[in-house]
Each structure stands twice: as C-alpha cells, then as structure tokens.
Amino acid sequence: MGQPGYLRVQLSPRGSLDDFDHWRLESFKQTPWATQQKYFTAIDDPDPTKPYRSEVVYDINNVDAVDLDKLLQEWSSPRATMTLLLYKRLDFAAHRGKEIPPDDGIVVVNSLTPENNTEVLEDYHAWYRTEHIQKLMQIPGWRTGSRYQLLDQRGECAEYAGPFMAVHQYDRENGLGGSEWTKSVVSEWTKKIDMRMAKRPHRRVFKIDRYAIF
Incomplete structure (x- = not known):
C-alpha cells in the first residue's frame, strides 16, 4: 500500500473570470x-x-504515483497561473460520520515552518498529536483534520508554502474565533511552539464549491 497524501493545485485567473x-x-x-x-x-x-484565490485539491492514495512535471504540462493553460504542491500525510482525524465534506463547508489551511532542528520538530509533532488536535476537535462545527509534509512543488510558486501544512474542515456555522477555538491557541505549549517558528504561519480560508469521491 502506498503513502497517502494530498495534491494542491493553486490557481489564479488570467483574463475572463x-x-x-x-x-x-x-x-x-x-x-x-x-x-x-x-x-x-x-x-x-x-x-x-495570497495571490491564489482558487484551488483544486486531491486526496491521494500513493504519492509515488504522482508525476508533477507531467501534470503541470497537461494542466497548464493561458487561463490561469498555477502551482502544484505535493504532500505526504502525517495525521488524520475526524468526527464519526463527518468524513464527507458538506457542500457549503469551510476549510482552514495553515502552512507552518518550525525551526529546523530535531528537538523543535519532535516537540512540534508531539504538540499537534497530543494536545492541539484534541482541542481543535472540541470546536463546534469541526469535522476533519489532516496534517502533511511538503514533498515537492512545481509551477509559478507565487505563494509561500511551508514544510508542514494542516488542513481542517468545518461546517459553515462553526465556532472559529469562539471560546473553544481560543483554548486551542493560548495554551503554554502552543505559545512555546509559536516562539520556535522560523516563519509566521501562512493561513488560508476557503469555501468548498464542490467535491467528488472516486
């Protein structure tokens, strides 16, 4: 069985919307x-x-089967600038029965850049798995959360992509910014993690236009 992962196709229109x-x-x-x-x-x-205002994303069953150069050649178009980012999956969590995204759901994507040394990275992974994901799961409307490590990228590369990325799906009506969300970002461990980031997190928020399951 292959390594699961995630492909982001970041898009910015040229010409007619x-x-x-x-x-x-x-x-x-x-x-x-x-x-x-x-x-x-x-x-x-x-x-x-944040130049890219649209994305097409794929959940992948085997990252080794993805040829970014071939895809960039096949998908490139004068209608859009494009970046392809390939990630391997590190973690996945979901509330029971909430794995399928809602039609009008919200997706929060955080690109993270911890300091690149063994102690900091081990602490970052432990923080996410032991504390952070547990707190996020308490936020009203939270559905699923995945964490990834960047493997490669191709294209314009006009937007920053850190070595790690977290993707969390929520219902349209959710508790982002509320009391449970606040608990997820103010713990002493979280403050320690934040202090050891080499770059500020790059946060994006999207709505889900449509999805397909293969």
Whole structure:
C-alpha cells in the first residue's frame, strides 16, 4: 500500500473570470491515484501574500504515483497561473460520520515552518498529536483534520508554502474565533511552539464549491 497524501493545485485567473471558472470546473478530471477531489474558492481577505484565490485539491492514495512535471504540462493553460504542491500525510482525524465534506463547508489551511532542528520538530509533532488536535476537535462545527509534509512543488510558486501544512474542515456555522477555538491557541505549549517558528504561519480560508469521491 502506498503513502497517502494530498495534491494542491493553486490557481489564479488570467483574463475572463467566466472563462476561468468554466475551464477550472471542466479541466481537472478523475485520476487513478486520487480518492477524493475538492474545488475551493478563497474567502479570506486578499493581499499580496495570497495571490491564489482558487484551488483544486486531491486526496491521494500513493504519492509515488504522482508525476508533477507531467501534470503541470497537461494542466497548464493561458487561463490561469498555477502551482502544484505535493504532500505526504502525517495525521488524520475526524468526527464519526463527518468524513464527507458538506457542500457549503469551510476549510482552514495553515502552512507552518518550525525551526529546523530535531528537538523543535519532535516537540512540534508531539504538540499537534497530543494536545492541539484534541482541542481543535472540541470546536463546534469541526469535522476533519489532516496534517502533511511538503514533498515537492512545481509551477509559478507565487505563494509561500511551508514544510508542514494542516488542513481542517468545518461546517459553515462553526465556532472559529469562539471560546473553544481560543483554548486551542493560548495554551503554554502552543505559545512555546509559536516562539520556535522560523516563519509566521501562512493561513488560508476557503469555501468548498464542490467535491467528488472516486
């Protein structure tokens, strides 16, 4: 059995938005190495550090089966700038019966860059698995959470991607910013982790436009 993972296709339109949307929804088809596909549109505030406002993402059953150079050649279009990012999965958690994303769900993506030394990385992994994910699961509307390590990337690479990434799905109505969310970000262990980040977390928020299960 292969290493599960995640493929992000980050997109920014060139020219007509209508042409871009039609191309986006028609050009990314089922692939033999994917188990699920989702289409995202950004709902966070635009700024120069967040140039990609659309994504097509794939849950992958075997990262070794993914050829980024081939995909970039097949998918490149004058309708969009594009970056492909390939990750291997480190962790997955879900509330029972909540694995399938809701049609109007919210996805929060955090790109993280801990200091690159063994002690810091071991503490980061332990913090996430022992404390952080447990607190996130208490937030109203939380559905699933996955954590990944970046393997490779191709394309424009116009937006920062850290070596680690967390992806959490929520219902449209959720407790982000509320009391349970606050508990997840103010613990002493979390403060220690934050102090040992080499770069500030890069946070994105998307809505789910549609999804397919293969």
